Amino acid sequence: MSTILDPRPAAQSPPLVPGALPLLGHGVSLVRRRLEFLRQARAYGPIVELRIGPTAAYLVNEHTLLRQMLVQDAARFPRGIHFQKARAVAGNGIITASGPEHRRQRRLVLPAFNRKRVEVYAQVMREIAVQRIEGWPQDRPMELKPEFVGLATRVGTKALFSAELATPAVATVERALPVLTRRVSLRAMDPTGLLERLPTPGNRRFATMMDELHGMIDGIIGTYRATERDRDDLLSMLMAARDDETGRAMTDRQLRDEIISILLSSAETTALTLSWACHELGRHPSVQRRLQDEVDAVLGGRAPEHHELGALDLTRRIIKETLRLYPPTYFLSRTAVEEAELGGYRIPKGTTMLYSFFSQHRDPRLFPRPDHFDPDRWLPNRSADVTPDAYLPFGEGAHRCVGEGFAYAEAMTVLALIAGRWQLRPVPGERVRPVGTVTLVPADLRMTVRRRTR
Numbered sequence: 001m002s003t004i005l006d007p008r009p010a011a012q013s014p015p016l017v018p019g020a021l022p023l024l025g026h027g028v029s030l031v032r033r034r035l036e037f038l039r040q041a042r043a044y045g046p047i048v049e050l051r052i053g054p055t056a057a058y059l060v061n062e063h064t065l066l067r068q069m070l071v072q073d074a075a076r077f078p079r080g081i082h083f084q085k086a087r088a089v090a091g092n093g094i095i096t097a098s099g100p101e102h103r104r105q106r107r108l109v110l111p112a113f114n115r116k117r118v119e120v121y122a123q124v125m126r127e128i129a130v131q132r133i134e135g136w137p138q139d140r141p142m143e144l145k146p147e148f149v150g151l152a153t154r155v156g157t158k159a160l161f162s163a164e165l166a167t168p169a170v171a172t173v174e175r176a177l178p179v180l181t182r183r184v185s186l187r188a189m190d191p192t193g194l195l196e197r198l199p200t201p202g203n204r205r206f207a208t209m210m211d212e213l214h215g216m217i218d219g220i221i222g223t224y225r226a227t228e229r230d231r232d233d234l235l236s237m238l239m240a241a242r243d244d245e246t247g248r249a250m251t252d253r254q255l256r257d258e259i260i261s262i263l264l265s266s267a268e269t270t271a272l273t274l275s276w277a278c279h280e281l282g283r284h285p286s287v288q289r290r291l292q293d294e295v296d297a298v299l300g301g302r303a304p305e306h307h308e309l310g311a312l313d314l315t316r317r318i319i320k321e322t323l324r325l326y327p328p329t330y331f332l333s334r335t336a337v338e339e340a341e342l343g344g345y346r347i348p349k350g351t352t353m354l355y356s357f358f359s360q361h362r363d364p365r366l367f368p369r370p371d372h373f374d375p376d377r378w379l380p381n382r383s384a385d386v387t388p389d390a391y392l393p394f395g396e397g398a399h400r401c402v403g404e405g406f407a408y409a410e411a412m413t414v415l416a417l418i419a420g421r422w423q424l425r426p427v428p429g430e431r432v433r434p435v436g437t438v439t440l441v442p443a444d445l446r447m448t449v450r451r452r453t454r
């Protein structure tokens, strides 16, 4: 409480977004029209209160406050419910750990993602992309998201495990990932934890899939330990990593958790980026033509090598703009572990703090004409059309994505290959729209492709 000796105004509670229903709160809006609701909620202040059922949560709208929460004040706001629920899948891997333990694991994992390593994985990306994209069916409507999820799962698995072990592993991972992702998202919506304890067919399928995945990964780790040869892949890097302070390597259990963390974080996000990029190219034939010109000029019909990606300037900007409009991990959370103050508001201990890159990236004050797909807004002479500090598709702070270089290399390689081979076309009459589930998915995205004649 303020006294006459304390000149600071008392920290207040953030305003409640209108429209909360008794018991349900904003639940109906969050389920039925989440994306629109998150955009509208920005009008009510830099931090606003939402009700999820009867529980209050705060939504951080102002990008400078979001940075403060994720960077300067990160220790007070560790990860929230989504990540707790991922523990059933990723154990105590980098995507679920927090505090000093997380920092230690992150130090061990980071070297596996440096530029030189991404160059090695880029060979895998190139080979797999060529195999899959060459064989696309011409002029037949194709569902893009499953196609790219398949591609990215294969890339992730083959980057992790060397060739001879990867083939059976790919089949297991391809079967497991959709089951695991779905379970984690369902459980994230059930704070009571009741759902996960019921003997439902879904929970049984989940348990069987986890056993199969663990068996496969443990088998591969065992083979690596038995032969002790560097296989030039991600798992070899993780096994070679030593803690700076203790000199210790990761245990088998920790390796398994990190492998699952990487698989969970990489395939869906990259696949969504590619799906949305193709969708926008179908809607913007002039951008697609310019992309084809760039790819033809730099690559002359070849698949790109990693060192050639630097010359594909428009390709890079197309991915960057796609991630502005459709950030795959568009809605995340943190939890206040102690009472705090943010932007003059009092944040009680235990409050769930929500934030949305989707609504932030589409705020007209930060990105003029925000709904318009315009890769050229990222040209150096258009700096008035972007707010770099508010552009956060890979997050910020202690948990910032470690796979950004990997994701760009994969998305650019695949997009350049597509542009070199195929003309992308929307299916007439089909209305594609973003739907906010755990990730930002394109509902009803089908496209046709026709082989280009150069």
Ligand code: HEM
Pocket (backbone or CB within 6 Å): 079, 094, 095, 106, 261, 262, 265, 266, 267, 269, 270, 273, 327, 328, 329, 332, 392, 393, 394, 395, 396, 398, 399, 400, 401, 402, 403, 404, 406, 407
């Ligand atoms: C376009 C594709 C991708 C996007 C948009 C993306 C986005 C993100 C975001 C927003 C976070 C931070 C989450 C938070 O703050 O709580 C994150 C973390 C992470 N990402 Fe990515 N990601 C992508 C691709 C990848 C890839 C390809 C990999 C690995 C091969 C990867 C591995 C990770 C890992 C391990 C973390 C956890 C980092 C930590 O907690 O220290 N991501 N990602």
